[in-house]
Amino acid sequence: MFATKRLGKELSKMQSGLPNGIELIKADDFKEWLLDIRVVDANPIYQGEVYRIKFMFSPNYPIEAPEVVFVQDESHPIPYHPHIYSNGIICLDLLDRTGWSPVHNVESVCISLQSMLTGNTKKERPPGDENFVRSNTQRPRDINFVFHDPHV
Amino acid sequence: MSSPSPIPPPNDRRSSRASSNASQPGPGSSSNATSSLDVASEPSDLLVVGGPPSSPSPLALRASNSPSSKRRKSRVEKIPPDLHLLEYVSPCDSNLVCLICHAPFGKPVRLVCDHYFCRDCLDHAWEAQQDGHKTCPTCRNRVDVDREPLSVPRILENMLDELVVKCPNSRLGCEWSDQRANVQDHVMLYCEYTLVECGSYDCRFPVSQKDFHKGCLHYTVNCEHCHTSLMRRDLEEHQTTACPNKSTSCPHCATEVLRVELKAHIKDVCARAIVPCPGAIVGCTFVAERTEVWLHERSCPMATMAPHFREQQTRLERNEAKLEPLARRVVILEDGLSNITNMLYPANDNASSFPVTNPLDPNNADAFPPAPLVPTPDFRLPPASLHDSLREEVSRIATALTEVEGRASMMIINDGQRFKDELLHTNANINNMRVQLHWLMSTTLQQRTANSASNSTSGRAGSGATASTSAPSGSTTQGAARNRSGAAGPGVTGHSPFRRLSDSTRQDTKL
Ligand SMILES: [Zn+2]
Ligand SMILES: [Zn+2]
Ligand SMILES: [Zn+2]
Ligand SMILES: [Zn+2]
Ligand SMILES: [Zn+2]
Ligand SMILES: [Zn+2]
Ligand SMILES: [Zn+2]
Numbered sequence: 192m193f194a195t196k197r198l199g200k201e202l203s204k205m206q207s208g209l210p211n212g213i214e215l216i217k218a219d220d221f222k223e224w225l226l227d228i229r230v231v232d233a234n235p236i237y238q239g240e241v242y243r244i245k246f247m248f249s250p251n252y253p254i255e256a257p258e259v260v261f262v263q264d265e266s267h268p269i270p271y272h273p274h275i276y277s278n279g280i281i282c283l284d285l286l287d288r289t290g291w292s293p294v295h296n297v298e299s300v301c302i303s304l305q306s307m308l309t310g311n312t313k314k315e316r317p318p319g320d321e322n323f324v325r326s327n328t329q330r331p332r333d334i335n336f337v338f339h340d341p342h343v
Numbered sequence: 344m345s346s347p348s349p350i351p352p353p354n355d356r357r358s359s360r361a362s363s364n365a366s367q368p369g370p371g372s373s374s375n376a377t378s379s380l381d382v383a384s385e386p387s388d389l390l391v392v393g394g395p396p397s398s399p400s401p402l403a404l405r406a407s408n409s410p411s412s413k414r415r416k417s418r419v420e421k422i423p424p425d426l427h428l429l430e431y432v433s434p435c436d437s438n439l440v441c442l443i444c445h446a447p448f449g450k451p452v453r454l455v456c457d458h459y460f461c462r463d464c465l466d467h468a469w470e471a472q473q474d475g476h477k478t479c480p481t482c483r484n485r486v487d488v489d490r491e492p493l494s495v496p497r498i499l500e501n502m503l504d505e506l507v508v509k510c511p512n513s514r515l516g517c518e519w520s521d522q523r524a525n526v527q528d529h530v531m532l533y534c535e536y537t538l539v540e541c542g543s544y545d546c547r548f549p550v551s552q553k554d555f556h557k558g559c560l561h562y563t564v565n566c567e568h569c570h571t572s573l574m575r576r577d578l579e580e581h582q583t584t585a586c587p588n589k590s591t592s593c594p595h596c597a598t599e600v601l602r603v604e605l606k607a608h609i610k611d612v613c614a615r616a617i618v619p620c621p622g623a624i625v626g627c628t629f630v631a632e633r634t635e636v637w638l639h640e641r642s643c644p645m646a647t648m649a650p651h652f653r654e655q656q657t658r659l660e661r662n663e664a665k666l667e668p669l670a671r672r673v674v675i676l677e678d679g680l681s682n683i684t685n686m687l688y689p690a691n692d693n694a695s696s697f698p699v700t701n702p703l704d705p706n707n708a709d710a711f712p713p714a715p716l717v718p719t720p721d722f723r724l725p726p727a728s729l730h731d732s733l734r735e736e737v738s739r740i741a742t743a744l745t746e747v748e749g750r751a752s753m754m755i756i757n758d759g760q761r762f763k764d765e766l767l768h769t770n771a772n773i774n775n776m777r778v779q780l781h782w783l784m785s786t787t788l789q790q791r792t793a794n795s796a797s798n799s800t801s802g803r804a805g806s807g808a809t810a811s812t813s814a815p816s817g818s819t820t821q822g823a824a825r826n827r828s829g830a831a832g833p834g835v836t837g838h839s840p841f842r843r844l845s846d847s848t849r850q851d852t853k854l
Contacts, residue, residue, distance in 0.1 A: 254471045296445070
């Protein structure tokens with residue numbers, strides 16, 4: 192109920208306008224939304240690519256953090272970033288249980304991800320990406336990341 | 344400067360709040376209204392709810408008039424409206440919005456860091472914080488639980504109170520909307536749609552305030568039109584909005600149709616319904632009322648093509664559906680074929696399962712039971728396809744045989760050629776030797792004749808004499824020569840060794 196109410200408000204706000212480079216793709220229910228982001232500033236790593244983000248909300252949103260991952264399809268790759276695994280899982284403190292705050296919202300998360308990409312200069316995956324991608328069966332919200340570098 | 348007027352102007356919407364507050368101490372108001380009801384209803388059977396004692400509320404009047412309230416101690420338990428769920432008539436200032444629920448503050452509180460939240464939202468957020476200490480959701484400033492949360496400036500509360508909201512029962516039909524400060528009174532006292540407990544003796548279902556006097560409507564009835572069984576309370580709504588066998592008017596052309604047929608009417612018949620051109624499947628973008636589409640259809644080439652395309656489409660789908668079992672059959676056949684190939688050419692490493700033994704050897708008959716030798720047919724194969732694959736196999740073997748045959752004859756031809764070459768070579772050598780032998784022999788003969796000519800001229804003369812007796816004298820030398828050659832055996836060629844040589848060379852070139 193809480194989540195529905197709040198997401199309804201977020202949705203109507205987003206439908207009336209979103210920052211440049213962020214686009215709402217699908218929000219048919221209050222469980223799963225799809226948004227596209229692209230890096231607006233010139234960054235050769237992300238030039239000309241559009242990334243798709245999937246939000247999954249629990250009924251306790253926004254008290255509980257949403258699960259946010261990049262999803263891959265023919266036209267949407269997983270962006271290269273030292274904190275984004277090649278299966279789309281994002282290691283970002285504000286999406287973690289302890290880093291999340293209910294004052295965040297879908298739009299602010301998108302903006303955070305966008306600026307996280309904009310500021311990146313290394314076209315690489317996190318260390319141990321292959322192992323992690325091969326062995327991980329957990330959902331993003333159950334993973335306890337160690338946030339080595341809070342500034343990225 | 345701006346001294347508050349002691350008596351609120353009669354039009355002030357907050358007046359009702361003031362009046363409801365009058366009956367109880369403190370400005371806490373909202374949550375206390377329920378308890379005031381309880382307190383009020385305790386002492387007497389007559390229900391007195393809120394409001395100034397001089398002017399009984401309509402509810403109180405109605406409740407006192409209702410016979411059921413006399414029969415039992417009626418307790419009207421109404422739930423006060425949840426400020427979080429209110430619907431606001433116009434979008435409100437973003438400064439009045441709680442960052443957690445994204446709605447105007449319910450009951451706002453302030454933290455030391457000057458961040459504002461609804462009391463409820465803050466409690467929710469803190470509940471989820473596992474590590475015990477409470478922080479500000481916005482800035483993560485540690486909260487001092489003894490002092491915080493703080494109260495908010497009066498002006499903020501006033502601004503919130505002035506926001507215009509709809510009645511929480513608006514979905515049930517109430518059209519009231521007014522300042523938020525009045526919503527509590529409206530819901531608790533005046534709203535006809537607020538749910539109360541049914542007045543019937545043993546019924547605990549909720550009923551709208553306006554239906555309270557109708558008595559209990561919580562029994563099952565059958566709709567006389569569609570025979571669905573439903574609660575009496577819902578019957579009217581069912582018949583006006585849902586019953587499939589009640590007639591309703593088409594929203595487009597106002598024709599009366601049964602509700603159950605309305606969809607079909609709009610989809611296929613209704614002249615005023617907005618429909619796309621039938622050529623839409625080919626790409627026509629014309630969308631209009633059906634009558635206009637009919638006119639358009641006559642001139643639209645795509646609409647003319649559409650049935651054809653649709654037919655092609657269905658044919659395509661049919662074929663695709665057929666293709667699938669065929670593909671499955673091909674897989675089965677391929678399996679069968681490879682099975683047969685395995686039977687016919689058992690791999691060497693499979694020697695244990697396909698023992699290479701002489702089947703005629705009686706000693707081995709027991710050692711290897713015949714079962715594994717007999718090819719076990721794949722039972723998924725229908726006999727016809729088994730036959731087919733066998734035939735294919737046979738023709739394959741036939742081709743292989745022809746190929747082997749061709750290769751063998753080629754080999755024989757090649758070998759024959761080589762032998763022939765060698766033979767010719769040998770022949771030439773023999774001829775050479777023969778020539779040399781002749782030459783040697785003829786030289787030896789000449790030497791010998793020269794010797795014997797000088798030694799025995801008489802003998803030769805004698806023989807010449809005998810010859811001359813029977814032959815003309817001119818042929819004496821010839822006859823002598825003939826005799827000599829007759830004596831020498833191969834003397835026929837003796838006179839012409841060089842001719843033979845040339846002969847042999849000619850033969851060489853011919854070969
Ligand atoms: Zn709130
Ligand atoms: Zn704060
Ligand atoms: Zn109402
Ligand atoms: Zn009842
Ligand atoms: Zn009916
Ligand atoms: Zn119609
Ligand atoms: Zn058309």
